[in-house]
Amino acid sequence: MAGVEAAWAAIRLGAVVTIYEMKPHKFSPAHRLDGLGELVCSNSLKSLSFENGSGLLKEEMRLFGSLIVEAAEATSVPAGQALAVDRERFSEYITQKLIAAGVKIIREEITELPEGRPLIIATGPLTSDGFARTLGELLGTDGLFFYDAIAPVIYKESIDFDLAFMGSRYDKGGADYVNCPMNKIEYEAFVEALLGAEKTRPKGFEKIPYFEGCMPVEAIAERGPDTLAFGPLRPVGFTDPRTGKRPHALVQLRCENKEETIYNLVGFQTSLTRPEQKRVFSLIPGLKAATYARYGSIHRNSYLNSPLLLSDSLELKENSGIFLAGQITGVEGYCESAAMGIVAGISAFMSSAGLEFTAPPPSTMTGALIRYITASESGEGKGGFQPMNSNFGIIEGGGGGKKRRAPVVEKAIMDAISWRTKILQLSGVSGSVR
Numbered sequence: 001m002a003g004v005e006a007a008w009a010a011i012r013l014g015a016v017v018t019i020y021e022m023k024p025h026k027f028s029p030a031h032r033l034d035g036l037g038e039l040v041c042s043n044s045l046k047s048l049s050f051e052n053g054s055g056l057l058k059e060e061m062r063l064f065g066s067l068i069v070e071a072a073e074a075t076s077v078p079a080g081q082a083l084a085v086d087r088e089r090f091s092e093y094i095t096q097k098l099i100a101a102g103v104k105i106i107r108e109e110i111t112e113l114p115e116g117r118p119l120i121i122a123t124g125p126l127t128s129d130g131f132a133r134t135l136g137e138l139l140g141t142d143g144l145f146f147y148d149a150i151a152p153v154i155y156k157e158s159i160d161f162d163l164a165f166m167g168s169r170y171d172k173g174g175a176d177y178v179n180c181p182m183n184k185i186e187y188e189a190f191v192e193a194l195l196g197a198e199k200t201r202p203k204g205f206e207k208i209p210y211f212e213g214c215m216p217v218e219a220i221a222e223r224g225p226d227t228l229a230f231g232p233l234r235p236v237g238f239t240d241p242r243t244g245k246r247p248h249a250l251v252q253l254r255c256e257n258k259e260e261t262i263y264n265l266v267g268f269q270t271s272l273t274r275p276e277q278k279r280v281f282s283l284i285p286g287l288k289a290a291t292y293a294r295y296g297s298i299h300r301n302s303y304l305n306s307p308l309l310l311s312d313s314l315e316l317k318e319n320s321g322i323f324l325a326g327q328i329t330g331v332e333g334y335c336e337s338a339a340m341g342i343v344a345g346i347s348a349f350m351s352s353a354g355l356e357f358t359a360p361p362p363s364t365m366t367g368a369l370i371r372y373i374t375a376s377e378s379g380e381g382k383g384g385f386q387p388m389n390s391n392f393g394i395i396e397g398g399g400g401g402k403k404r405r406a407p408v409v410e411k412a413i414m415d416a417i418s419w420r421t422k423i424l425q426l427s428g429v430s431g432s433v434r
């Protein structure tokens with residue numbers, strides 16, 4: 001997804017582009033097709049609605065000349081408000097367009113860093129083992145992660161503060177956490193629902209050796225009825241303001257972004273299906289009507305410690321000329337990965353042409369994603385840096401609830417157009433390149 005967008009963006013600005021792709025000689029455990037631009041799971045690129053972060057991101061990508069969006073529109077299948085595609089025609093469309101545009105495609109697994117610069121690495125969440133080792137050596141022990149055990153992220157505006165309260169354990173530090181206290185009956189009902197909930201089936205290649213620190217919440221619950229109350233849900237150091245007593249258990253949510261609009265459920269990394277996360281976690285007092293900026297999941301995912309390593313031009317801070325794109329930068333999702341490809345393609349082209357690159361502003365969804373993955377505070381939480389998808393919690397000015405999204409969307413689109421115009425002017429490319 002990201003590699004093809006990077007190639008398309010760069011060649012349209014005038015670059016000479018070579019793609020190295022290991023298929024069909026070698027396939028990751030999820031890839032099946034020979035062609036480029038393969039959707040490995042769902043055939044949907046998610047919502048087209050501007051009420052949805054993904055809808056806005058796709059519109060920005062369209063403005064930036066996205067090949068993925070063009071191909072999706074050309075090969076779409078009926079899917080209501082979503083943009084779904086015939087995956088084989090989609091891949092074929094992309095492959096043919098790149099060949100026709102003059103992109104050289106070499107079918108070969110890369111295991112060592114190629115010498116040419118600029119170089120864009122877009123090997124995805126299932127980067128081959130050989131190259132992952134090389135990357136690990138380049139980036140150091142804290143540089144590359146291999147698994148994602150992520151907890152759900154919830155919009156603050158959807159939390160019921162008649163039941164939840166801000167505070168911290170023993171009142172130490174600021175009142176930074178959202179706390180959801182539970183009595184014994186609520187706790188027992190929650191644990192019972194958690195144990196009976198449906199989980200996503202682990203794929204053969206996703207049999208993950210859990211580390212104690214990122215054990216799924218349902219796996220902790222399986223160890224005994226009180227394990228959660230003595231673990232991530234321990235209530236010590238808290239008084240429930242409604243009762244004046246220590247609660248039986250307590251769920252904490254920690255802030256995810258500078259704007260304090262989205263909060264993650266601490267210790268709730270989970271393999272529950274999405275509908276089950278919604279159902280079971282709604283039993284937590286204060287979260288009955290919670291809306292999700294991101295659901296929890298546990299899966300194989302190679303991704304960079306981007307807040308440490310990556311600049312907002314998607315270039316490695318310590319290795320000039322090497323750019324990263326796609327899911328490996330710490331974004332999550334087809335469109336998010338592709339959008340990072342567009343930016344990396346433009347950025348790499350501009351660096352090789354000696355032009356100054358400026359990232360899209362954080363008032364756009366594309367720029368908000370870049371800011372999220374490269375901002376140093378994104379990696380400061382206890383769980384470290386975790387990937388992010390497009391949502392209104394990360395975009396500048398976007399935390400005000402669904403009803404106040406229209407001006408945010410309008411500004412994002414205006415700013416995306418201005419950014420595009422600036423890039424085209426700087427690159428000396430005529431307006432015929434959309």
Ligand SMILES: Cc1cc2nc3c(=O)[nH]c(=O)nc-3n(C[C@H](O)[C@H](O)[C@H](O)COP(=O)(O)OP(=O)(O)OC[C@H]3O[C@@H](n4cnc5c(N)ncnc54)[C@H](O)[C@@H]3O)c2cc1C
Binds near residue numbers: 123
């Ligand atoms: C199993 C699975 C299911 C997913 N399902 C969804 C979903 O339903 N919806 C969604 O939005 N997101 C999904 N994702 C997340 C993510 O959006 C996709 O993985 C997306 O394809 C990432 O795009 P990318 O460009 O970063 O990587 P990819 O699209 O995976 O592209 C990477 C390419 O690099 C090639 N490659 C890897 N290593 C090498 C090497 N050493 N040398 C040469 N070539 C190499 C691969 O063959 C591949 O073609 C899923 C991820 C996984 C792992």
